[in-house]
Amino acid sequence: MDRPAQHTPPRSAAVRHKLILLALAACTAVMVTLSLLPMAGGLKIGLILLVAVAEAGLVAGVLMHLIEERKLIVSIIVLTGIFFLGLLLLPLLAEADHARHFFK
Amino acid sequence: MQATAHSMTIPHTVEPRPDTGLYNAKLGVWLFLASEVMLFGALFSSYILLRVGAPEWPQRQLSIPLGTLNTFVLILSSISVVMAWMALKGRDFARFKLWQGTTVLLAVLFITIKGFEYHDKFTHYYVQTQDGRALTGHLDGDPFNLSLARLRASPSPPKEIVFHPDPPRAGHTEAANAHGEALKLELSQITKLEAFGPWRGTFFAVYFVLTGLHALHVIGGIIVLGYFWGPGSRMWRTEPERFTNRVEVGGLYWHFVELVWIFLFPTLYLL
Numbered sequence: 001m002d003r004p005a006q007h008t009p010p011r012s013a014a015v016r017h018k019l020i021l022l023a024l025a026a027c028t029a030v031m032v033t034l035s036l037l038p039m040a041g042g043l044k045i046g047l048i049l050l051v052a053v054a055e056a057g058l059v060a061g062v063l064m065h066l067i068e069e070r071k072l073i074v075s076i077i078v079l080t081g082i083f084f085l086g087l088l089l090l091p092l093l094a095e096a097d098h099a100r101h102f103f104k
Numbered sequence: 105m106q107a108t109a110h111s112m113t114i115p116h117t118v119e120p121r122p123d124t125g126l127y128n129a130k131l132g133v134w135l136f137l138a139s140e141v142m143l144f145g146a147l148f149s150s151y152i153l154l155r156v157g158a159p160e161w162p163q164r165q166l167s168i169p170l171g172t173l174n175t176f177v178l179i180l181s182s183i184s185v186v187m188a189w190m191a192l193k194g195r196d197f198a199r200f201k202l203w204q205g206t207t208v209l210l211a212v213l214f215i216t217i218k219g220f221e222y223h224d225k226f227t228h229y230y231v232q233t234q235d236g237r238a239l240t241g242h243l244d245g246d247p248f249n250l251s252l253a254r255l256r257a258s259p260s261p262p263k264e265i266v267f268h269p270d271p272p273r274a275g276h277t278e279a280a281n282a283h284g285e286a287l288k289l290e291l292s293q294i295t296k297l298e299a300f301g302p303w304r305g306t307f308f309a310v311y312f313v314l315t316g317l318h319a320l321h322v323i324g325g326i327i328v329l330g331y332f333w334g335p336g337s338r339m340w341r342t343e344p345e346r347f348t349n350r351v352e353v354g355g356l357y358w359h360f361v362e363l364v365w366i367f368l369f370p371t372l373y374l375l
Contacts, residue, residue, distance in 0.1 A: 013190060014187075014190075017183050017186060017187065020183065021179065021180070021183045024179045024182075025176060025179060028172060028175045028176065028179070028369075031369070031370050031374060032168060032172055032374065034374075035168070035370070035373075035374035035375070044375070045375055048370045048374055048375060049370065051370075052366055052367055052369075052370050055366050056363050056366045056367065059182060059359055059362055059363050059366065060359070060363060063182055063183075063186055063359050064356055064359045064360075070124075070125050070126060072124055072125070072126065072131070073126070073130075073131070073134050076134055076135065076138050077134070077138065079138075080138040080141045080142065081141075083142060083145070084141050084142065084145040087142070087145040087146060087148070087149040088145070088148060088149055088152060090149060091149055091150075091152040091153035091156065092152060092156065094153070095153065095156040095157050098156045098157055
């Protein structure tokens with residue numbers, strides 16, 4: 001019921017985990033490569049954080065089974081995510097003038 | 105009143121609760137992880153405030169190869185912890201031992217690499233002299249966390265120190281380094297000498313707080329996952345379903361530890 005991976009055949013699950021391993025390693029490699037490329041600060045930060053979010057999504061969604069998880073848990077995490085984003089946005093809004101300069 | 109002996113069992117350790125549809129530990133660990141998200145969220149929020157408000161922010165202060173290696177180590181451990189849980193689902197206890205043991209070893213490897221990184225920072229120095237020179241580099245013999253006050257207070261303070269300046273690097277925010285052979289600096293001429301610890305500016309304070317808290321979580325994970333691998337695995341003989349659930353909950357915590365690192369790595373090493 002709350003353990004969806006139980007129904008996944010072990011062989012296909014192992015293949016899936018190998019693919020996830022490769023995807024996570026690739027995301028890390030992309031982040032490092034992006035950090036070495038000469039590009040505008042804001043674009044670089046945005047791209048690297050985008051890849052980090054994708055990598056985190058793979059871990060949370062697939063390895064932690066969040067994509068197949070019960071509504072209750074998903075609701076808890078979505079609510080937490082909203083508050084987390086609020087926490088990150090607060091200092092950016094508070095320092096909006098500096099932030100504009102920072103992302104140039 | 106006569107005391108009666110009766111056994112008490114904790115409900116819903118295996119079977120899901122009818123109202124939540126989950127066994128208790130699973131709901132509990134997710135609530136715990138939600139609180140952990142807010143804990144790290146507050147620290148990331150402080151990081152943003154400090155970084156956006158700073159007139160300049162030091163870059164490339166940390167070893168990207170070591171940080172990348174540690175990221176790969178955690179990725180591998182995240183896969184191995186799932187494999188351990190899947191082995192229990194498949195009733196293969198020997199494979200569980202193998203994968204869970206691998207996870208614990210990878211966690212220990214992560215902490216070891218982090219330890220090398222920390223050691224490198226505490227043996228890396230910033231030196232300022234009376235003639236206005238500001239240098240970064242290493243002292244002869246790589247002493248750990250030396251300071252000018254401690255050096256002067258030693259029973260037989262040296263008259264001079266041998267300093268090996270860093271090669272110049274792009275994006276280095278410290279004052280220009282004199283790259284070349286070892287320098288002999290008179291102790292009386294030195295006005296500042298400090299290792300790259302948390303006191304060495306906002307960046308290093310943030311770095312040590314964030315990675316230190318994360319390292320504590322890794323150590324916590326080593327203890328919990330190690331317990332399930334070792335003495336805690338006895339439960340498999342008596343209550344296999346409950347033990348499998350424990351391993352799943354431990355695995356969820358471990359994934360969270362990796363999730364935090366996924367954001368710490370670019371934030372501190374790459375940006």
